[in-house]
Amino acid sequence: MDELINNLIKKHKTNCPFELASALGIHIRFMNLGTGTKGLYYRKLRRRFIVIHNELPVEWQRFVCAHELGHDRLHKGINRFFLEESSYFSPGKLERQANVFAVKLLSIGSNPEQEESCKSYYLRIGIPPEVQFLLEE
Structure with missing residues (x-):
């Protein structure tokens, strides 16, 4: 997955999921x-197509775009829905992979500062705080 993300960013010179989707x-x-x-x-x-709920805050729109881009890159030919919090408690393997893809894509080029918590780091780089517990499973 890391190599796939690095190649995407290298080829398109951005980690913005909206720009990457357009380029693809x-x-x-x-x-x-x-x-x-x-x-x-x-x-x-x-x-x-990636369809994003239009009433989401900007950071969630960005994360959802990256998540759905993960499905495009990792799960070719499979249509998957990114559901509300009620489904977060037992996301399937494909959903977990798309979440990890999104966080890795959005965090490329930034690192946590010394003694910075994960929550603070995610907030600083624009990843919704609700995503943190998804990655700890």
Whole structure:
């Protein structure tokens, strides 16, 4: 996964998930997905789409885009939903992989400062604090 992320960033000279999705030909749409879904990734007629709930805060939109980009890169051909907190307690293997991909992508080029907590580090680099416990499982 690290090599995949490094190659993406090296080739496209950015770790911004929105810029990477655009460079990869993935269409991004924002729409109201209701209360249970933050985002989704799907393919239709050889076109790829990331749909992000339009009422999410900016840091969550960024994380969801990176998460769904992880599905595109890691789980080719599989449509997966990134569900609300109720599903966080037992995310499947593919969801955990997409979460790790998102955090690694968004944290490239930054490191925790000396004695900085994980929570403070995530907040500083714009990763939602709710994501921290997902990575500790």
